[in-house]
Amino acid sequence: MPSNNLVIVESPSKAKTINKYLGSNFRVIASMGHVRDLSAKSGSVNPDNNFSMTWLVNPRGEKQLAAIADAITPDTQVYLATDPDREGEAISWHLAEELTRRKKMPRAAPQRIVFHEITEGAIKEAMQHPRGLDHDLIAAYLARRALDYLVGYSLSPILWRKLPGSRSAGRVQSTALRLIVEREMEIRNFQAVEYWSLTAALLATGKNATAPNIPLTAALTHEGGKRLDRLAITSKTMADDYKKRIQQGNIILRSLESREVRRHPAAPFTTSTLQQEASRKLGFTSSRTMQIAQQLYEGGGLGGGVGGLISYMRTDSTLLSGEAIAAARRYIAKHYSPSHLPASPRQYKTKSKNAQEAHEAIRPTNVARTPDSVAGYLRSDQLALYKLIWQRTVASQMESAVFIQTTASFDVNGKELTLTATGQTILFDGFLKLYQEGKDDEAAEENRTIPPLASNSAAIAKDVSAEKHFTDPPPRYSEASLIKKMEEIGIGRPSTYANIINILQTREYVRLEKKRFFCENRGIVLSAFLTRYYNDYFNYNFTAQMEDDLDEVANGKYDWHELLRKFWEAFAQRLKDSENLLHENIQAEMQSVLTDYIFGMGEERANKQKCQKCSDGKLTLQIGRYGPYLSCSNYPNCDYRANFEKLALEEQSDELIDGVPLPKFLGKDDSGRDINVKKGPYGFYVEQALAHKPDAAAMDDATEEDAQPASDDDASGKKKPKKKKAKKPKKEKPKRASIPKTYKPADITLPIAIKLLSLPRTIGRDPNSGEDIIGAIGPFGPYLKMGLNYYSLKGDDNVLDIGINRAIDIIATAPKKKNEARVVGTHPDGGDVVIKRSRWGYYLEWLKPVKGGKKQKKFAKLAPGTDAKNFTLDLALVLFPPSAPKAAPKEKKKPKSKKTKNDARDTAVMP
Numbered sequence: 064m065p066s067n068n069l070v071i072v073e074s075p076s077k078a079k080t081i082n083k084y085l086g087s088n089f090r091v092i093a094s095m096g097h098v099r100d101l102s103a104k105s106g107s108v109n110p111d112n113n114f115s116m117t118w119l120v121n122p123r124g125e126k127q128l129a130a131i132a133d134a135i136t137p138d139t140q141v142y143l144a145t146d147p148d149r150e151g152e153a154i155s156w157h158l159a160e161e162l163t164r165r166k167k168m169p170r171a172a173p174q175r176i177v178f179h180e181i182t183e184g185a186i187k188e189a190m191q192h193p194r195g196l197d198h199d200l201i202a203a204y205l206a207r208r209a210l211d212y213l214v215g216y217s218l219s220p221i222l223w224r225k226l227p228g229s230r231s232a233g234r235v236q237s238t239a240l241r242l243i244v245e246r247e248m249e250i251r252n253f254q255a256v257e258y259w260s261l262t263a264a265l266l267a268t269g270k271n272a273t274a275p276n277i278p279l280t281a282a283l284t285h286e287g288g289k290r291l292d293r294l295a296i297t298s299k300t301m302a303d304d305y306k307k308r309i310q311q312g313n314i315i316l317r318s319l320e321s322r323e324v325r326r327h328p329a330a331p332f333t334t335s336t337l338q339q340e341a342s343r344k345l346g347f348t349s350s351r352t353m354q355i356a357q358q359l360y361e362g363g364g365l366g367g368g369v370g371g372l373i374s375y376m377r378t379d380s381t382l383l384s385g386e387a388i389a390a391a392r393r394y395i396a397k398h399y400s401p402s403h404l405p406a407s408p409r410q411y412k413t414k415s416k417n418a419q420e421a422h423e424a425i426r427p428t429n430v431a432r433t434p435d436s437v438a439g440y441l442r443s444d445q446l447a448l449y450k451l452i453w454q455r456t457v458a459s460q461m462e463s464a465v466f467i468q469t470t471a472s473f474d475v476n477g478k479e480l481t482l483t484a485t486g487q488t489i490l491f492d493g494f495l496k497l498y499q500e501g502k503d504d505e506a507a508e509e510n511r512t513i514p515p516l517a518s519n520s521a522a523i524a525k526d527v528s529a530e531k532h533f534t535d536p537p538p539r540y541s542e543a544s545l546i547k548k549m550e551e552i553g554i555g556r557p558s559t560y561a562n563i564i565n566i567l568q569t570r571e572y573v574r575l576e577k578k579r580f581f582c583e584n585r586g587i588v589l590s591a592f593l594t595r596y597y598n599d600y601f602n603y604n605f606t607a608q609m610e611d612d613l614d615e616v617a618n619g620k621y622d623w624h625e626l627l628r629k630f631w632e633a634f635a636q637r638l639k640d641s642e643n644l645l646h647e648n649i650q651a652e653m654q655s656v657l658t659d660y661i662f663g664m665g666e667e668r669a670n671k672q673k674c675q676k677c678s679d680g681k682l683t684l685q686i687g688r689y690g691p692y693l694s695c696s697n698y699p700n701c702d703y704r705a706n707f708e709k710l711a712l713e714e715q716s717d718e719l720i721d722g723v724p725l726p727k728f729l730g731k732d733d734s735g736r737d738i739n740v741k742k743g744p745y746g747f748y749v750e751q752a753l754a755h756k757p758d759a760a761a762m763d764d765a766t767e768e769d770a771q772p773a774s775d776d777d778a779s780g781k782k783k784p785k786k787k788k789a790k791k792p793k794k795e796k797p798k799r800a801s802i803p804k805t806y807k808p809a810d811i812t813l814p815i816a817i818k819l820l821s822l823p824r825t826i827g828r829d830p831n832s833g834e835d836i837i838g839a840i841g842p843f844g845p846y847l848k849m850g851l852n853y854y855s856l857k858g859d860d861n862v863l864d865i866g867i868n869r870a871i872d873i874i875a876t877a878p879k880k881k882n883e884a885r886v887v888g889t890h891p892d893g894g895d896v897v898i899k900r901s902r903w904g905y906y907l908e909w910l911k912p913v914k915g916g917k918k919q920k921k922f923a924k925l926a927p928g929t930d931a932k933n934f935t936l937d938l939a940l941v942l943f944p945p946s947a948p949k950a951a952p953k954e955k956k957k958p959k960s961k962k963t964k965n966d967a968r969d970t971a972v973m974p
Contacts (some may be wrong), residue, residue, distance in 0.1 A: 067140060067144065068085075068087065068088055068380075069091075069092075069139050069142065070082075071093075071142065071143055071144060072091060072145060074091045074096075076361040076362070077093065077181060078092060078093045079091075080362050081181065084186045084187065085186065085187075089110075089540050092130060092134060094127050094131070094145070097124065097127055097154055098121070098127055098154075098157055098160060099120040099157050100121065101117060101119070101594050102119040103117070106441075107639075108212045108213055108216075108756075109469045110768070113624060113972065115642065116690065118157070121620070128161060131162070131167075132167040132861070135162075135169055137170055137498060139169045139171075140169070140171050141162075141168070143159065143196070144178070147375055148377050150373075152196065152197055152200040152205065153200075154197055155173075155175055155196060159173050159196065163280060166425055174193035174194070175193060175197070176189040176190060176192070179375045180360075180373070180374040181362055182428045185428075199618065199854065200617050202617075203613050203617035203623065205508075206616050206627060210234055210627065211234050211235075213634070214234040215231055215232065215233055217635075217638055218232045218638065221641050225592075225641065225644055225649055226588065226589065226592050226649065226687055227589070227691055228688065228690030228691060229588070231570065231588045234422055236563050236566050237548060237593055239549060239563050239564075240589070240600050241601060241602075241603075242545065243539075243540055243567075243582060243585055244586060245456070246539060246540055247660075248659075248660055249536065249658070250537060250662075250773070250946075251374050252659055253536075256297075256534045257297060257298070257532070258293060258532050259296040259298070259301065259529055259532065260467050261282065261527060262280055262527070262530075263281050263282075264278045264485075264525045265278065265451035265473065265522040265523070266279075266524040267279075267280055267514075267517075267520050279516075280473070281471070281484040283309070283483035285483075286480055286481075286483055288481075296771055299529070299531070300389075303529065305529070306527045306529050309475055314473050314475055314521065314524060315473065315519060315520075315522070316473055316516055318470075319426070320430075320470070321468070321469045322467070323468075323490070324487075325465055326464045326465070326495075327456065328460075330411035330424070330461065331383055331411065331425065331426055332424060332426070332451075332452060333378050333424060334376060335887070336544070336545070337425055338353070338557070338561070339546055341451060344451065345447050346452065346578070347678055348542055350561040350562075353376065355448045356376035356448060358445060359445060359449055359452075360375060360376050371448065372421055372428060372430050374428060375428075378425060379912065381411040381424045382424060384457070387430070387456070388408045390429070390431070392404060392408065392458040392460055394430050394431070399496065401737060403462050404462065405462050407461075411424075421555050424456075426452065427453045430456070433452055434956050436451040451851075454497055458497045458498035461494035463494065464489065464491060464495045465491040466488065467488045467490050468487050469485065469488075470484070471483070473522060478747075485513075486845060536945050538579055541578050542564060542580075544943040545580065546764075551565075551923055552603045553611070554610070559787065571585065571586075588653055588686065588690075591653055592649070595652055596637075596644070600637070612626055616917075650683075650686055661684070661693070676695065676703035677695060679698035680701050682694070682705060684876050685697045692704055726750070727741075727808075729811065730869035732820075733755070735754075736752050736754060737751075737753055737754070738813060738816045740816070742809055745801070745804070746800040748801045749799070749800050749802060749811060750797050750798070751798040751799075753795055795926075799820075800840065800891075801840055802819065804860070805845075805861070818863045819840075820860070822840055822863075823838060825837055826838050826847070826865060826866070829871060832919065835849070836848070838863075838870070841853075843855070844856070844863075849874055853901075854874055884897050884898065887907070887934060887939050890911070890936075890938070890939075891940075891945040891946075892908055893911070894910040898939075899932070904924070905925040905934075906922045907942060908921070910925075921943065923942040
């Protein structure tokens with residue numbers, strides 16, 4: 064029998080937990096999120112009819128609505144208990160609208176209840192304070208949904224026609240894409256600048272020296288009393304001059320200053336800061352962070368009836384409730400010294416101008432539930448995120464850390480030059496006792512001490528070092544840094560960041576490699592197109608202002624119809640103008656915008672723009688149905704094509720080697736091929752470039768018969784036999800070799816690179832076994848190979864120049880491995896059968912020959928207790944049976960000749 068009280072929440076796990084708290088008088092049902100959405104067809108938002116919207120119930124929503132309707136009687140009181148933000152308000156509104164339209168809503172008006180944590184106290188408190196639906200929040204939702212729809216469904220068809228290869232554009236996602244593309248442009252156009260820094264190892268001397276034998280490192284910071292700019296010393300000549308002046312100068316301690324510095328704890332987590340910190344400390348993507356946080360919030364999926372562990376995870380607020388602050392302070396007082404507890408509670412102000420409607424930070428629902436106490440109920444990733452939230456919350460109410468910062472200034476020859484040494488010592492750890500913001504290894508750099516010094520004590524420069532540097536390009540965005548940038552300039556909302564990043568990757572506009580965003584071809588061209596033709600609508604100021612306007616709608620200060628009308632009038636005209644854009648004009652415009660990015664500048668541009676197939680063609684940007692590419696200007700006479708992303712960015716790195724961006728050119732080998740140092744996903748390597756392809760002139764050497772298309776008939780009218788099509792030659796790949804960890808990339812010279820590319824090399828022959836010893840580099844470093852066995856090279860042994868005597872010695876003294884391989888014999892079908900041992904026991908490996916001269920590895924596990932020493936080929940053939948001998952081909956019978964009647968008569972009269 065249906066209950067008189069029906070509570071509708073979003074997820075089943077939440078429903079189960081809440082039902083337990085409310086008891087048998089209530090029934091709790093999940094809507095499973097939105098039950099309806101805008102119809103996925105053009106015209107679902109109608110600007111001509113005051114932006115009316117056509118909503119469609121999805122199949123899953125239909126099922127949930129039927130279950131909800133079955134639970135309702137005329138006397139039922141419906142409580143809408145969806146999430147406490149704008150999206151949650153919209154879900155409740157959709158439910159109420161659809162139930163009313165179907166005439167399933169009971170006599171009593173539905174009540175909206177809001178809670179920020181799934182605990183018994185919070186749920187029962189919310190039930191005591193129901194309210195109606197917030198129509199201002201619903202209006203803000205409708206405006207946002209209409210805006211996104213109008214941009215996506217109006218602009219995307221234009222992109223499909225005018226910019227083939229583009230999948231879609233979005234009001235916020237395309238602005239986020241612009242951030243990533245512009246950073247890529249900065250990196251591409253970056254010019255490294257050389258500069259030098261000088262440091263001196265000083266020793267105090269003379270009567271006033273209190274620590275004469277303790278070295279002190281000081282940096283050159285001033286000249287003539289004026290601070291030296293970081294890029295002031297631009298050459299080795301200048302650096303050597305400063306170095307000489309310091310070495311020969313009279314050095315006196317001019318001042319020694321110490322001051323107390325306090326570092327305050329960070330505020331409790333918001334959605335954005337949680338995503339950033341989980342990315343830095345735990346390596347989680349933003350979507351994974353939000354997924355795990357949802358599980359911790361709902362609590363239904365956790366074992367043992369733990370319930371909700373954290374408060375609502377979509378919020379911009381850094382405020383904590385009085386109850387949460389009191390609980391944290393009680394914990395600190397109980398588990399830490401009295402000095403770790405501030406005299407009064409800490410309150411934090413929300414910095415974000417677009418604050419969410421949920422008015423509390425992300426925090427544990429109960430501070431007494433320490434990470435250790437709930438570890439048995441959580442997966443490792445859930446525990447890691449909960450620990451992060453719990454520590455951040457408790458640490459936010461702890462006392463500040465106190466440091467003593469000391470600065471020692473030394474004059475060289477009066478005030479001709481100034482050397483400065485700084486030190487920092489932790490006086491009181493405060494909140495650092497529990498939590499360190501950022502990466503944990505930063506804590507190791509907190510203490511930098513300066514030895515005791517007396518005023519006016521003299522010093523000598525025991526050693527002066529001049530170090531060359533180059534300015535670094537800006538780093539590519541990580542998820543954490545992109546989210547931080549979006550929040551800073553007001554693009555989107557923290558609750559949508561994970562979805563925005565996911566869309567950019569799903570539509571292949573960007574890719575995430577080694578936790579950094581790289582641009583794909585179509586993403587670069589799409590961003591250039593929108594910047595050129597729709598800059599008014601996809602710039603940072605417009606997008607941020609739109610977020611402010613939506614907040615004004617949510618606060619009841621701006622009519623949402625007026626907001627949409629103002630936007631649509633101008634945007635519709637821009638769409639109309641785009642219909643007249645010609646494809647060739649768009650291509651020319653994109654080529655102009657992207658020339659620096661694709662081809663670089665100066666001599667680099669001329670080389671990269673030259674066609675690699677014909678002698679006089681230039682590469683131009685083309686936009687085809689599968690996306691942008693480069694083709695020769697001599698088309699159709701030359702059909703050369705290239706991927707412009709590879710041309711512009713192939714293995715480009717944020718890193719520099721001796722100030723040269725990767726790839727770094729080392730020189731040419733004996734065959735005239737370029738040798739470069741590059742960096743790929745697995746580290747640095749050297750590469751031998753491919754030989755230059757023959758140009759069009761070289762093709763004239765082909766025979767006339769090869770050049771002319773074959774005819775079916777020759778001059779005599781007889782059919783020519785059809786020639787077999789020649790197999791296409793395999794595409795040549797450049798030769799590559801990893802750089803061992805024993806080498807620094809900057810130390811790689813042309814001779815070393817050529818040696819690396821020559822690996823594996825035969826070092827010599829073992830006199831005992833008669834087998835060759837080979838040196839090579841594998842995934843786990845350099846090694847020696849003799850027969851089937853491998854021996855790692857460690858220490859000072861260099862695989863490039865190790866001799867045969869040393870190699871024999873390494874193999875002879877290497878500990879005998881239990882898993883050394885042994886050839887059992889040669890299989891009748893060809894290929895050796897080898898017995899090997901792994902951690903799971905002995906097994907057989909057979910390199911079976913297959914067509915094309917290749918070999919196929921086949922494996923067979925041996926039973927436990929197998930005598931590997933005496934294992935024979937006959938036993939192996941039981942597991943790898945030989946192929947059955949082929950039967951001799953049968954002789955074909957000659958067909959009987961058919962005789963005509965005339966043939967028979969003629970035969971009869973023959974003598």
